[in-house]
Amino acid sequence: MKVKTYILLFLRVAAGWHFLYEGIIKLLQPEWSSEAYLRGSFGFLSGFFHWLGSDPGMVQVIDFLNVWGMILLGTGLFIGLFIRISAISGILLLLLYYFAYPPFGSPYFGLSPEGHYWIISRNLIEILVLGVVYLFPVREFSIEKFIGFFRKKSEPDNVDDESHDGETNNRREMLKGLATLPFLGGLILGSISRSSSLDPDALSGATIALNKFDISDLNGELPKGKLGNLEISRLILGCNLIGGWSHSRDLHYVGQLFRQYNNEKKIIETLSIAEQAGINLTNMVNQFYPILNKYKAMTGSEMLSICQVHLDMEGGDKMKFIKEAMDMGATSMYIQGAVGDNLVQDGQMDLIQESLEFMRDQGYLAGMGAHSIQVPIACEAAGIKPDYYFKTMHHDKYWSAHPREFREEFSVDRERSLDHNKFHDNIFDVFPEQTVEVFNQIDVPLFGFKVLAGGAIEPEDGFRYAFENGADFICVGMFDFQIVEDVNLVIGILNKDLNRSRPWKA
Known part of the structure; x- marks a missing residue:
């Protein structure tokens, strides 16, 4: 593979793991909620986000969609399945994060737990990364490549598909499509073992996750x-x-x-x-x-x-x-x-x-x-x-x-x-x-x-x-x-x- 292909592959896998890991951590920490993040939104769309955060039932739905959306699109990007669908889904999700706390047009613009931004924030940078993944969906080391191998094998007379350029009907190329799976399993096991000591990232909200200081240990109302x-x-x-x-x-x-x-x-x-x-x-x-x-x-x-x-x-x-x-x-x-x-x-x-x-x-x-x-x-x-x-x-x-x-x-x-x-x-x-x-x-x-x-x-x-x-x-x-x-x-x-x-x- 060319160097450009490796770079594009790295961007796809790295972005996928970022989403997947955040989704797993939030899933394993039931105290996490998007409510404070939604209620604290500012900017020209703040009314919409405040409305979402005002109803406990709505917040539960948003939490579910947020967590599982990150897990599914992160998995898709990491293993190379529905790459373009996953990339566009990630872009839409990140746009919501970006406009919930826009780094412009507010007396509080640029406020973040991890630093200060103006117009260009980490969410916008990752949107650009996913845009590249969408435009150049590298299918090396992907499940899509693995599926494409069997599709071609079952249709021997089919001509080469440009979207699967470079695929060959040999076992080595087929196994390359599964190469990300063992890495995925190892990373997931590692993240689960460390979940008790790590917070959700600021990617999807400023809600602080409580680790050793569990609010459920309270003996009543102050x-x-x-x-x-x-x-x-x-x-x-x-x-x-x-x-x-x-x-x-x-x-x-x-x-x-x-x-x-x-x-x-x-x-x-x-x-x-x-x-x-x-x-x-x-x-x-x-x-x-x-x-x-x-x-x-x-x-x-x-x-x-x-x-x-x-x-x-x-x-x-x-x-x-x-x-x-x-x-x-x-x-x-x-x-x-x-x-x-x-x-x-x-x-x-x-x-x-x-x-x-x-x-x-x-x-x-x-x-x-x-x-x-x-x-x-x-x-x-x-x-x-x-x-x-x-x-x-x-x-x-x-x-x-x-x-x-x-x-x-x-x-x-x-x-x-x-x-x-x-x-x-x-x-x-x-x-x-x-x-x-x-x-x-x-x-x-x-x-x-x-x-x-x-x-x-x-x-x-x-x-x-x-x-x-x-x-x-x-x-x-x-x-x-x-x-x-x-x-x-x-x-x-x-x-x-x-x-x-x-x-x-x-």
Whole structure:
């Protein structure tokens, strides 16, 4: 065979295996669904795809057609059976993928789990490959060649068919038509053995397949509470692990390790797992909204966000960062904990009131963050009523907590001391009993955060402590592999009798 023939043969077989492998992986992972992919579509055909994804029955039909369409056309291309029919079917399928998320004409064009595109995407490239296969359907090493051998043998007087140019009536040429079958069998067996550890490719959707973290392991539905007109899961997703803020004391490499693990793809997977597990609110900072918005655009996610905002104390517009959070799609905002500590310590209660009123005037629930219990005490004394508090909340019964007699207010997230009797990134609710006592007198919802003291407290212990001592919601930074377990812990704790004296405020 000529080099050109080998190249065309490789294109046919490679494209076939790509489709076939994706179909097999999706078939072996029953949790896969095209629903999020369809509902997240954008572009001029998005209404059509949203309609397809809006009906569960329709989604099941589409899933069936998608999986088996890929398997059948992939098999046809790989073994060389109905080559042109398979090629044109693949082109039509890829066109649907291309226009579901067109890399043009949208503020979200080019968004993909694997990179950025503009007009030319991997789907378009594969469409061009299949176009070549359709125009030049090489039948070397194909079932069509094998069938053609017997057809000619049964019709010895038939003249050569140009579509089977080069075929000869000998055993070697006949066996060449079957050459792809053993390769196909080996590849299929290999793909099945690895299916438990591999995700469906982005070819047919941005739906994230859950491997080791099976949503079917959930023990029920995650309870929710009302915050204003929002219904929020009692457990919300923190963002410190995404940013590498590990609070790992003197283990300096841990922050970098967090950032290396939580790359963009892993963050998107983590958000997807959290949402499927029942978590519908994530804590955010302004710098992470691009990736959250990318995830929402790709998947049609309805994840809410609560943004911890700073005040621009050096620029001319102190509300600058609050406005940025609004522009990026925050559901609610609260003054960040360290900022709240500084404002109270400096006596800037008027600026706190001004900031909260500015958020409310724009139609947002406005919260107050704090590490120090003096923040809510000062706000209550000044008649400042945020819509909720976001306060550190954990006990101090763990090894790295320094002695109570050496603790100081307004020391959290300040200078880290080498003196083990002072703050060294080790404690975030300096006087836990006072936190409980003060919030028993405050009639607004409470988000407890740092409930595990930066990983020093076991989750079940920290979660139970926070809920029993007045938290209405808890904010927890979680890796993807921790989410299902943590959700189950919260479900178990809240579905049993709690030793809780503070009434639920949300």
